[in-house]
Amino acid sequence: MALVKYSDSESDADQLPTKRLATNDAPEVTKKRRIERKPTHSESKSSSLPPLPAEFRDLYATSSRISVQDDPGLHDGRKRVIPHVVGNWPTHIYLEWYPTTAELALLADVVSKSADRLQNGPKIHSLLYSDLGAQLPLHISLSRPIVLVTEERHAFSALMESEIKDWDIRPFDITVEGLDWVSNFERTRWFLVLRPNRPSNDGLNSLLRLCNRSLAAFNQPPLYDNTTNSSTRGCRKGQQTRTQRPAAPAANRDFSGCFHLSIAWSLEEPTPDEKQRVADINLDKLREIKVPFNSIKLKIGNNIHNLPLPTTVISEGGFVGL
Numbered sequence: 001m002a003l004v005k006y007s008d009s010e011s012d013a014d015q016l017p018t019k020r021l022a023t024n025d026a027p028e029v030t031k032k033r034r035i036e037r038k039p040t041h042s043e044s045k046s047s048s049l050p051p052l053p054a055e056f057r058d059l060y061a062t063s064s065r066i067s068v069q070d071d072p073g074l075h076d077g078r079k080r081v082i083p084h085v086v087g088n089w090p091t092h093i094y095l096e097w098y099p100t101t102a103e104l105a106l107l108a109d110v111v112s113k114s115a116d117r118l119q120n121g122p123k124i125h126s127l128l129y130s131d132l133g134a135q136l137p138l139h140i141s142l143s144r145p146i147v148l149v150t151e152e153r154h155a156f157s158a159l160m161e162s163e164i165k166d167w168d169i170r171p172f173d174i175t176v177e178g179l180d181w182v183s184n185f186e187r188t189r190w191f192l193v194l195r196p197n198r199p200s201n202d203g204l205n206s207l208l209r210l211c212n213r214s215l216a217a218f219n220q221p222p223l224y225d226n227t228t229n230s231s232t233r234g235c236r237k238g239q240q241t242r243t244q245r246p247a248a249p250a251a252n253r254d255f256s257g258c259f260h261l262s263i264a265w266s267l268e269e270p271t272p273d274e275k276q277r278v279a280d281i282n283l284d285k286l287r288e289i290k291v292p293f294n295s296i297k298l299k300i301g302n303n304i305h306n307l308p309l310p311t312t313v314i315s316e317g318g319f320v321g322l
Contacts, residue, residue, distance in 0.1 A: 110286065156300070169207060194260065
């Protein structure tokens with residue numbers, strides 16, 4: 001499905017009268033006629049149409065590929081983490097949040113204040129908007145970037161759907177705890193992140209265990225390894241290997257201190273003093289926001305699968321709506 005964009009000249013042509021303007025008809029008169037034209041029934045009706053479903057964004061969530069070569073000059077110095085190889089499909093599992101206009105303004109204010117406190121330090125780039133000014137979604141990772149081969153795509157997607165039904169993890173909300181800095185596994189980029197509080201149903205830990213179990217079935221690494229002390233914020237991401245099945249984290253392990261929502265990035269690591277100056281930014285208004293999550297996003301290549309969390313209960317007679 002694709003959107004068709006009509007040019008201004010095409011839309012104006014449908015509305016201008018077929019009678020040729022007289023030589024004494026000034027451009028100002030023509031302009032006035034267009035302004036005073038009453039809206040048609042179809043135009044007034046379109047303003048009351050319901051909003052597009054959230055899944056519509058998934059169709060256009062990936063920008064066009066500029067090059068298959070690693071050219072950091074096209075991406076503000078960023079380097080491709082996973083090389084482009086025919087037959088390999090970069091894959092990522094995550095939770096997605098589209099902030100409202102009011103929430104986006106609060107987030108933009110935090111990014112702006114962070115940049116002000118790093119004036120003589122590393123340059124940061126906002127993750128709230130694209131290069132063209134379009135709003136971007138924020139996400140909490142449930143996997144590190146991994147690679148599936150072509151024949152694994154459908155089997156992995158089917159396994160994830162089955163696991164979500166079996167684990168019966170219900171939708172939940174999170175709130176923001178504070179600001180922090182984390183690096184990617186290769187330590188080529190640093191991210192300014194929001195740390196979430198642990199939700200009441202422990203949904204983040206449960207989803208992490210679900211995803212790690214699914215990844216292990218395909219010989220993929222878990223997001224965080226077993227030796228991590230999550231209370232120190234030093235969460236380490238598992239090494240990637242396709243020759244040995246990695247072990248998933250312990251069933252009762254709390255990795256709440258590892259989860260994060262990235263809002264900006266930098267090619268350089270801030271100093272401890274710079275990190276502290278950013279961490280001292282007042283987040284009282286952001287802490288009032290409840291961020292809802294009711295589905296998992298599974299991105300395989302450029303295809304995004306929306307996997308809803310269950311909202312029904314099972315009785316002896318079958319599924320019953322809440």
